[in-house]
Amino acid sequence: MTFAICKSKEILAICAIVISIVLAGSATAQTGSAIIQGTVTDQQGAVVAGATVKLSNESRGYSRTAVTSSSGAYSFSSVPPDTYQLSIEANGFKKLVQSKVSALVDKTSSFDAVLEPGAVSEVVNVSADGLESIVNTQDASLGNNFVSRQILQLPLQGRNVANLLSLQAAVTPDGSVAGGRADQANITLDGVDVNNQQNAGAFESVIRVNPDSVDEFRVTTLNPDASKGRSSGAQISLITKSGSNDFRGALYEYHRNTATTANDWFNNRAGVERPKLLRNLFGGRLGGPIVKDRLFFFYNYEGMREAKGESVVQVVPTASLGQGNIQFVDNTGQSWNVTAAQINTMTVSGLPVVDVNPLVTTLFAQAAARYPVNDDTQGDGRNSGGFRFNASTPVKQNAHTARLDWNVTQDQKHVISFRGNYQQDITGYPSFFPDTPSTNSWSHPLGMALTHTWLLNSNMTNRLSYGLTRIAFSDQGDSDAPQLTFRYIYQPSGFNRTFSRTNPTQKYYRRFHMDQGKPLVSVRYQHPFDQEYA
Numbered sequence: 001m002t003f004a005i006c007k008s009k010e011i012l013a014i015c016a017i018v019i020s021i022v023l024a025g026s027a028t029a030q031t032g033s034a035i036i037q038g039t040v041t042d043q044q045g046a047v048v049a050g051a052t053v054k055l056s057n058e059s060r061g062y063s064r065t066a067v068t069s070s071s072g073a074y075s076f077s078s079v080p081p082d083t084y085q086l087s088i089e090a091n092g093f094k095k096l097v098q099s100k101v102s103a104l105v106d107k108t109s110s111f112d113a114v115l116e117p118g119a120v121s122e123v124v125n126v127s128a129d130g131l132e133s134i135v136n137t138q139d140a141s142l143g144n145n146f147v148s149r150q151i152l153q154l155p156l157q158g159r160n161v162a163n164l165l166s167l168q169a170a171v172t173p174d175g176s177v178a179g180g181r182a183d184q185a186n187i188t189l190d191g192v193d194v195n196n197q198q199n200a201g202a203f204e205s206v207i208r209v210n211p212d213s214v215d216e217f218r219v220t221t222l223n224p225d226a227s228k229g230r231s232s233g234a235q236i237s238l239i240t241k242s243g244s245n246d247f248r249g250a251l252y253e254y255h256r257n258t259a260t261t262a263n264d265w266f267n268n269r270a271g272v273e274r275p276k277l278l279r280n281l282f283g284g285r286l287g288g289p290i291v292k293d294r295l296f297f298f299y300n301y302e303g304m305r306e307a308k309g310e311s312v313v314q315v316v317p318t319a320s321l322g323q324g325n326i327q328f329v330d331n332t333g334q335s336w337n338v339t340a341a342q343i344n345t346m347t348v349s350g351l352p353v354v355d356v357n358p359l360v361t362t363l364f365a366q367a368a369a370r371y372p373v374n375d376d377t378q379g380d381g382r383n384s385g386g387f388r389f390n391a392s393t394p395v396k397q398n399a400h401t402a403r404l405d406w407n408v409t410q411d412q413k414h415v416i417s418f419r420g421n422y423q424q425d426i427t428g429y430p431s432f433f434p435d436t437p438s439t440n441s442w443s444h445p446l447g448m449a450l451t452h453t454w455l456l457n458s459n460m461t462n463r464l465s466y467g468l469t470r471i472a473f474s475d476q477g478d479s480d481a482p483q484l485t486f487r488y489i490y491q492p493s494g495f496n497r498t499f500s501r502t503n504p505t506q507k508y509y510r511r512f513h514m515d516q517g518k519p520l521v522s523v524r525y526q527h528p529f530d531q532e533y534a
Contacts, residue, residue, distance in 0.1 A: 255281075
């Protein structure tokens with residue numbers, strides 16, 4: 001009976017492994033967590049086996065315990081990125097307490113400890129010097145981690161954290177990393193794919209992440225390990241903020257107006273005033289406990305209202321062309337002016353060459369009166385010229401980020417985290433002419449991530465995550481596309497405005513993400529077994 005049960009368990013285990021291998025789209029292990037490991041020795045360099053190692057963070061009620069192996073090694077996997085305290089106890093040695101231990105996203109940090117002989121009641125306090133945050137001694141990957149303080153203090157136009165990625169070493173402004181293609185970067189938020197599949201732009205995520213919602217991010221520019229085999233470019237991991245046992249929050253407002261902007265050179269030359277710019281970016285964040293040490297929340301809202309203008313130039317007919325006159329220069333350089341009456345008398349073999357349509361000349365005359373030429377850099381300078389004006393392109397943005405963290409059990413054996421994002425952006429397009437209708441683009445993506453971390457024992461952690469990222473956008477409004485075109489002379493936008501209504505165009509892209517892994521600890525090495533379905 002016992003043999004039959006064991007045999008059935010073996011069969012189930014083999015089937016599970018086979019199914020995982022068959023269904024796994026790619027083994028990327030983008031967990032968005034950290035690993036802390038090290039070796040405990042005495043002052044003579046001999047390893048200390050059986051020492052109790054405790055990793056804790058009082059602000060978030062986090063505490064995990066491990067026991068050093070026969071080689072003196074310990075390891076904590078699937079650790080939420082944060083700053084921790086590491087305490088080590090062993091019989092015959094003083095208790096060692098190391099503070100400011102940084103767990104950095106997608107990075108293995110090593111903290112070796114040397115114990116001094118003495119009673120356990122005696123405590124030796126040590127503060128980490130932060131060198132581990134700068135120097136990578138665990139693998140060959142190259143990259144940098146940015147923590148919340150750095151993200152908030154760095155100047156950032158547009159307040160999109162993704163723009164900071166271009167500041168890394170080996171990264172060019174167009175998004176190429178170490179000579180690779182600009183569209184080969186892989187971006188994850190809390191371990192979930194948030195790559196923009198529509199535009200495939202460099203460092204462009206579907207979900208806009210602002211500095212007040214991101215706790216930390218890491219960019220691996222070269223030599224990523226096997227767990228990040230998603231693409232050949234940079235591997236970018238972002239982590240949202242989470243709540244703690246203390247209530248923390250902030251309110252902010254950024255304002256910019258036309259007084260701090262300069263006019264376009266062509267606008268100045270044409271006598272057009274500088275485009276209007278009134279930008280208000282505002283928001284707030286709040287995080288704290290719902291149940292102390294057990295349930296935490298975090299919420300961030302950021303909005304932007306932008307009333308701005310954009311310089312637009314269109315080719316229009318001159319006043320002389322509106323009267324039916326055509327001007328040109330012959331091969332000798334002499335200027336000629338041919339009137340409509342002269343054109344109508346031209347014949348070949350007794351047949352008229354062309355007949356000037358009075359409706360067309362009337363249309364040209366109306367255009368010349370409505371849109372007088374003010375830019376001689378466009379058109380031929382005789383029959384057509386440029387009409388430059390400032391078109392209104394308003395922008396309205398709203399972004400919401402929420403997160404819940406639940407310590408299901410006090411011993412951290414079960415931890416559940418949920419993160420949700422929703423944003424709504426409305427961007428106006430410039431009209432073809434000042435008095436013609438315009439269109440706008442409406443973008444409303446959303447995303448979520450649900451993660452369950454299960455501490456099976458001191459040597460095994462199972463992490464199951466599910467994520468959804470949706471790209472959704474549409475174009476709406478009255479079309480200002482030309483309905484009647486006079487090539488190189490005039491394109492009267494909305495000429496048949498009654499028939500130029502744009503049918504709203506909507507597109508949706510959904511991407512599901514499922515990731516499961518069991519990092520095993522053998523001595524002091526991590527052996528991740530991971531499957532991702534996307």
